[in-house]
Amino acid sequence: MEQIKLEYFGEKFNQLQSLDPDAFLTQVRKEGFDTFNNKGLPTHKNEEWKYSGAPVSNLFKKEYQLTEDKKQSQVTKNDIDEMRLPGFENANELVFVNGKFVEELSTIRSSNEQLVVMPLEEAENSNFSEIVKEHLGKSNLFINDGIHALNTSFIYGGVFIYVVKKQIIENPVYLYHISDARDNHILAQPRSLMYVDQRSKVQIVESYKTIGSMDSFTNEVMEIVVNTDAILEYYKIQNDKISASQVATTHIRQIGKCFVHTLVLSLNGGTIRNNTNIIMEAQGNEAHMYGLYLLKGKTHVDNHTLVDNKMPNCFSNELYKGVIDDSATGVFSGKIFVRPDAQKTNAYQSNNNILLSDNANVNSKPQLEIYADDVKCSHGCTVGRLDEEALFYLRARGISKEHAQAMLLQAFASNILDEIKIEPLREFAEELISARLSEVNMEE
Amino acid sequence: MLSIKNLHASVEGTEILKGINLDIKAGEVHAIMGPNGSGKSTLASVLAGREEYEVTEGSVEFLGKDILELSPEDRAREGLFLAFQYPVEIPGVSTVNFIKTALNEKRKYHGEEPLDAVSFMKLMKEKMNLVEIDKSLLTRSINEGFSGGEKKKNEIFQMAMLEPKLTILDETDSGLDIDALRIVASGVNKLRDENRAIIVITHYQRLLDYLQPDFVHVLLNGKIVRNGTKELALELEEKGYDFIKEELSLKEEV
Structure with missing residues (x-):
């Protein structure tokens, strides 16, 4: 300072x-x-x-x-x-x-x-x-x-x-x-x-x-x-x-x-x-929030989100996903407020992470603060490695380890990419990500 | 085609296979039977190259190559196929894309050009008819939301597409109703020929009724304790495994 x-x-x-x-x-x-x-x-x-x-x-x-x-x-x-x-x-x-x-x-x-x-x-x-x-x-x-x-x-x-x-x-x-x-x-x-x-x-x-x-x-x-x-x-x-x-x-x-x-x-x-x-x-607002972070090297990405429900009958759905490699760091902190007037709120939040290296880091903090009594809310996060069973299944059919990993990561990212409603932007993002994932090497 | 000699394997330090010997020639169908925990699925996993199993002794030769030295993908490309007991659901990966990738990686391994889209679709249609699988299943993600029968059918469809030299059916009959069992078995039968061999791992006689194995082996406590023909399977069905256990302990006493 x-x-x-x-x-x-x-x-x-x-x-x-x-x-x-x-x-x-x-x-x-x-x-x-x-x-x-x-x-x-x-x-x-x-x-x-x-x-x-x-x-x-x-x-x-x-x-x-x-x-x-x-x-x-x-x-x-x-x-x-x-x-x-x-x-x-x-x-x-x-x-x-x-x-x-x-x-x-x-x-x-x-x-x-x-x-x-x-x-x-x-x-x-x-x-x-x-x-x-x-x-x-x-x-x-x-x-x-x-x-x-x-x-x-x-x-x-x-x-x-x-x-x-x-x-x-x-x-x-x-x-x-x-x-x-x-x-x-x-x-x-x-x-x-x-x-x-x-x-x-x-x-x-x-x-x-x-x-x-x-x-x-x-x-x-x-x-x-x-x-x-x-x-x-x-x-x-x-x-x-x-x-x-x-x-x-x-x-x-x-x-x-x-x-x-x-x-x-x-x-x-x-x-x-x-x-x-x-x-x-x-009243009656609707919001969908998505995030995808694919991190490598020493990149540090922190996604802080806030959904503040002040009025009744609002809906929000939030999904953030990350793949973290090398010594990169991902942070997710999501907060949902449901104020006393915001009855009948539906608010969902989820954060899923895959770590590809031993030095990769992720900190995930989903938070709900609810002051109304008639609401449906959920939040959760996962941090894990690639599914070994799925990886073996693909390899057992003759697909190389690297290619199998890229396919699984691509699949992990796909439901976020599908949310890009501007077609040329989605195509661009898909290409970027497919190129990026095929260069990832498995580190054990 | 496949020659297993004195194969010992362990998982997390516990020895599960304790000296397996087995020879399989092209055109043959071998059934491996045995009670739960006898090592049947371990044998399938070791052959397919699952990494959590450690081979501590012995050798496995497949078409003249030491396959224990090969990665799971190279074993598959050499012509080994494991039909999984529990096929994995993989959301987000389309079945068609998966099979196409697998097929083309195998072709590349053998120095062949990848199949173009038209030839691939033609091959797929042909094999779909052969194993009676619905097209709608193949446009979905791999096994996602499939019933038990659909998953097993999908395994046989993959087998048909990849045309392996040696197929291991790991309890493919488990969880199937009678109709699904018949369809799966007839699919397998259509894929039999004098150049291919099949290992059927099962608890029950009913799949063997359809497949009519040439040889039956009984696996008990990590070893093959009896070899016979399909009559052995019938005997097991009738008497259970206990009679073999009794015979064995009698022998030991003698």
Whole structure:
């Protein structure tokens, strides 16, 4: 902790605050910075950071460049073309470079009668001012640690996304987060607020890429508000290099009866912490949350999830699965709250892990806190090795040990991959995973 | 084809096979009978290469090769097939994909090209008819939610697809009703020819009624104590294993 240059953050913060002292964002940042100063970096003593406090705090021992403004970036449209997955040619592309939304690199293909995208600073003074003021920063109530507060302290260059009422957005909204770490270690802090209005439907994909040999640390917060009868599908793909770390928070509020489907796929990276929160604020909400992490090397992935049932008749189902190899670490901490008013809640949660090596680690903590008396809830976790009987059965038919193992792991992952409803994305993920699993070697 | 000499095997330090000798020639059907715990399934497992069994003494030669040196997959590719007593359910792996992979890995081992999709489907259709298995079972995950009879039928279907030189049926009759037993046995009979051999491990006469073994061996306490023909099986059915035990103890006393 002593190596962190808090003065550096203070300086940058003051510069940012002087830009427009009376703005709404300026107040939000101030609250954030107060919390950051108050809480500092998380340690293992904080229950929510028991396993990831040290690795995440260690990331602050480097000197990062905190990009203060949207200076001319070296990232070009060609870089985006190279990153684009086949089948996503018509996506609405939102490009962030070092945490800042870059309009010139972004392409919104849906009409603005369907989808509105604008910088947060602009949104504060637009027709959407009320929405921004009402909903930005609500995740602070649920996550009040220093890391989250640090993002809030530096909300600048973020984005506001509005899905217009009754609009089905055919083409996914794809957020590319690029860290240009060619010259410096980069601390990127993207911030976005999305409002999915009544009876609309949208699919979001986020992916991350670090360019250059220096390190990147992305501390992201995305807040999404979903209104009545809307459908939100959210996908996060983490397949960056070992020098790329992140804390990625996705805070979703279901303010009307609506449907939410989330899926987080973590394949490569340094230290990764995902906070995926679903706050059910209306009756009859439904949410499905999936996660798949295939870890190797020294990758550390921590999935923290929260389902907060505040109102009656809500349904949630959560399934996270992991395959952990080498000296990698997986953490799952899932919390389900059922508040006193949330009668007739159905909430299910499950976390299954397969360890492939003696040095692989997993910490799984499913939690239920129930304050209502008429609910159906279950949770559970498993940690084990590959099924030896199944492995022998395949081998006894002439299938090599390596191939048999890959088939079994593929089967383990398949019911999560099936939940990727965007076909080109599912195909991409299946290919990635099949290539990855066939390179796994059995270690005894 | 198969020559087992003085085979000793143990699991977790307990010796279960205590000197098995057995010779099997192409075209023959051998039945191995014996009470529970006599080592029948252990023998099947050792032959198929289950790793938890340790061979402490003896040799097993299969088609001129020392198979104890081979991995389970290489034994299978050499033409050994174990029909499991308890076939494993493997959710998420399709049966068709599994059999296709197995078949092609075997072909590759023998330096043959993989079967193309059309030839594979044709072969599958032919073998499906042969063993009277429903196509809908094969589109599902391996054995997932199958009844006991369906699982055993699936074993015989796999046998038909892989065309092994030596098949070991490990209590394939257990858990089968009379109709399923008849279908499974007739499937096996259709796959018999002068180039292949079969070892039938069973407790009961009824499967042997269908398969008509050439030789019957009685396994007791890790050793083959009696060799005979199918009449021996009938005698066992009538008198139980006790008469052999009695005979043996008489001999020892003498």
